[in-house]
Amino acid sequence: MSTPFSLLMPVYRGDDATHFAKAFTSSVGDQTARPAQVVLVQDGPVGDDLAAAIDRVVAESPVPVTRHVIDENVGLARALEAGLGRCEHEIVARMDADDISLPERFARQLPVIEGGVDLVGTGMFEFLDDGGAIVARRTPRTGHDEISRYARFHDPFSHPTVMYRRAAVERAGGYQPLGLMEDYWLFARMIHAGASVENLAEPLVMYRVGAGAYARRGGRAQWRSELELQRALRRIRFTSRWEYLRNVTVRGAYRFVPERVRKVAYRRLIAGGGSTD
Structure with missing residues (x-):
């Protein structure tokens, strides 16, 4: 059997209820390799529609959901740090509340982590908010050395695609608020701390591109x-x-x-x- 892993997913008042439900279902029920636990972090109060969607997916989830509610909005970095502490497994996959995981995503990423890599991302398809048409394919750099070199100028990972070892995140100091770039800051610190990193060129996440x-x-x-x-x-x-x-x-x-x-x-x-x- 595959190594059990946790899925870490934040949600906040700005998320769309329908998009959130699709993101959750695609990353849990539709996966050929399902997470053993979902950690759902609610960052502050949410509206009635989103609250109802959260209640529904938690009730219908085929895997256990740990729901952590933060009374006031604290921002993505602090929400993820709180959620990471509630993950029961060493391997953690990330997902955002408005994107879509393709069915083979975790089945493709998990063997890379099991092989000794600390952090693995994937390629993505960008799709339009209004209609779902694919407008671009993002193909990331691959190979530890190339990713490390590339990271000196670019964020080499797309945050909604990553799977990582919790210990490697903790060694780097965990999620830390840094303006609007806490993901790049984390990945750079992980590489700097000696984490082994990789990307799968294959697009395994659909990334929503909305107006603005x-x-x-x-x-x-x-x-x-x-x-x-x-x-x-x-x-x-x-x-x-x-x-x-x-x-x-x-x-x-x-x-x-x-x-x-x-x-x-x-x-x-x-x-x-x-x-x-």
């Missing part, structure tokens, strides 16, 4: 988060001084270009992955 997705990646708030991230990476010496200057210049400028330019630049230069088809 690229607009939200620009502006002063994103710029401040970017600068905070680059300073943090430099502080732990994950990046060199030259890499820091390059990143601040290139990634920082990306936050202020027009949205149509940002869309192309994000897919080609910034997104966690190597190429987009």
